[in-house]
Amino acid sequence: MSTPISPDHLALQCLYYWESAAPSRVALTQPMGHGEVKNYTWGQVADEVRRMATFLKSQGWPEGSKVAILSKNCAWWLMSDLAIWMAGYVSVPLYPTLAPGTITQILEHSEAKALFIGKLDGWEGMKPGVPAGLPCYSYALSPDDVRSAYQSWDEIVVDNTPLVGQPVRGADELATLIYTSGTTGAPKGVMHTFGNFAWALMAGLGRITMGQNDRMLSYLPLAHVVERVLVEHGWLRTGMHIFFADSLETFVADIQRARPTIFFSVPRLWVKFQQGILSKQPQAKLDKLLRIPILSSIVKKKVKTALGLDQCRIAAGGAAPMPPQLLAWYRKLGLPVCEGYGMTENLAVSHITVPGKDQTGTVGPAYDGVQVRIDKKSGEIQMKSPAVMKGYYKEPELTAEAFTQDGWLRTGDKGEHNAEKCLKITGRVKDLFKTSKGKYVAPAPIEDKIVMNGAVEACAVVGANMGQPIGLGMLSPGGIERAASDPEGLKAELAEHLKSINETLDPHEQMDCIVLFKQPWTVDNGLITPTFKVKRNDVDKAFGKQYETWAESRQKVILAD
Structure with a gap:
């Protein structure tokens, strides 16, 4: 039996708690370019969210209408999501790198009533994907022509009074449509409720401890399920401090500023970090230095400081398999990387290796409350948990295909368990x-x-x-x-x-x-x-x-x- 969800752990209720309990504490640090940053306290976040919620509510859309966000990660992304929820609507995040045809498809399929357009690198290429006549709103760091064409966040916030009270969204209410990034076929809108997110955080915190003194750098797309759960909902649940990255060029400075205590990255970027270190310190020389007891700890600290991870107490990877040699390389540096496994359809909360244990070659045991089985015929990993999606939006046939007849989510991955009940992914059912x-x-x-x-x-x-x-x-x-x-x-x-x-x-x-x-x-x-x-x-x-x-x-x- 899974533990019931406390109403206090739902997203908006978490915001109201920090608004009341820690209004003057810094919640978000947003780079503004040229090395400048803007800090938002919990009180300021809540105030701007309430003002934007007043504006969105005044548009008169039916409850549960969809409002989309197309932007790189920034403070306004998180505040937009909260304002959409507070106004009674459902958010639809779009990856900030999508082709115009995919943008059109998602906005039309979701029936989005409006679109927040934020910080983007390739706006000119994406622009044709926004349907004519769709109401759009801009952020302070949006492209110039977006800011000149559409009403800005700052103008809207000034012109509207804060929404009063504590509007509540129930655990069973739809919170968001997360469109899958689509390795096959068109993206599908995965439906997740507020209760799904609250349970995912409760299960996650049972394995990975996080608290209000932690710091994270948000730089992988917030449209992706891991960043959404770990960063956005982790932030709301624990009150931690979130820093944003400005650009690829400033990434080193951004991570040095944040000095995250919890850091998640995809395997490809863990490889890039490794290559960056080895370009300055060849492997043979690094190995030699690490073998000298008096130098080993100094070298490890120097490498981790160069990566901006000298304060990192939990490092994690996921979204694709982590090569065992890569995990071994980081472990040798005193930076063991937990490997997580999940998918958009289960809010990425399925398995993760236990911090402090070397479970290389596996993705660890299942989170508490997650049921897992391996199909005897196909070898497919199938699972159940209270974080599993309600289905694909407007796609009943695809939803039915995603589940077995007795209600287990089909992951499409093949796997096997070892003696310690750790799961080893052996491939994709269809990739063979x-x-x-x-x-x-x-x-x-x-x-x-x-x-x-x-x-x-x-x-x-x-x-x-x-x-x-x-x-x-x-x-x-x-x-x-x-x-x-x-x-x-x-x-x-x-x-x-x-x-x-x-x-x-x-x-x-x-x-x-x-x-x-x-x-x-x-x-x-x-x-x-x-x-x-x-x-x-x-x-x-x-x-x-x-x-x-x-x-x-x-x-x-x-x-x-």
Whole structure:
């Protein structure tokens, strides 16, 4: 039986608590550019949220109407979400990197009544996706033409009085539609209630302790489920201090300012941090220094300080598998990374490794209150919890497909439990492919090995109906530089990397070659999702016709434009 949710733990009630209990404490720190920051106390947050809620309510939309947010992470993103809820509506976040067609599709499918347009890097490309006539509102850091065309947050806040009282949204009420980033097909609107979020936080806090003295840096898209649960709802539940990142260029300064005590990142960025350290301190030298007792602690502290993580007490990764060698590298530095597992449909609260325990190779045991089973026939991980979605918005058939006949959520992942009840992900049910020899290949574990070379940033192993698999990858910035200055040296190194990987694989899994692209795989060209997951179907569409040619070339490493 799951623990009942206290009404005090629902999102708006949490805001009212901090508004009353700690009105003068800083809740949010927002960079304003040029090194300047603006701090918001809990009292200021609540005041601006109440004023915006008055304005939204005055629009006269029916209760439960959808209001969308298209912005990079910022203080106004969180305040918009709270104002939408306080006014009786449902929020629809959009990734700040979407193609215009996807923006149109989500805004029309959700029947959004209005749109907050905030801080964006590629607004010109996104602009055509906003339907003509849709009411829009801007933030202080919105693109210039957005601020000149639409009423601003600051103007609205000045012109409206704070909504009085403590409007309550019940646990069963719909809070948000989180559109999946879509590795296959069109994004689906996942329906989550206020109770889903409250239970997710309660379960999360049972495994990962967080409190009002903690600090987090918010920089992964708030439209993504992990940032939404961990940062937004973690902030509301615990009263911690949230800092925002300004830009990629200022990221180092932003993280040094926040010095987060809790830090979450996706595997691709953990790899980038590692590559950044190794570009200044080669692995051989680092290993030598770490072996000297008197220097080891000094070196570890220096590396963590350079990353801005010297105060970090809980580091975590998720959204894609973390390569075991990467986890071992951070553990050696005294920065063990907890690996989490979940999905949009269960608010990312399924499994996570236990802080302080080395459970490498697994995603740890299930959170308390999460039920898990492995389907005997397909090997699929299936689960139940009070954080599971109510379904896909306006998609009853897809909702039915997402659950088994007896009501368990299908994750689409294959897995197995070890003796300690820790879950090991062994691949995707649908990602398995069969070679022409009739043997099945699970690509994910092989991909984990490929990305451990610093020249590779993202990759996919393919080979359905071929004699042997091949690896496709995108070169990292450092890899691109080496491809220009010393292509033969890079190819020789990667050929050795390929050989060492193949030696660990069964004969039918061994790759004929690795093809590495100098052209980045991006959200814009449709090869990755906003959370850096590779879109396998689109990779196949883009390069499939060349697979056999590459395999038959007899080259072990191919550098492609």
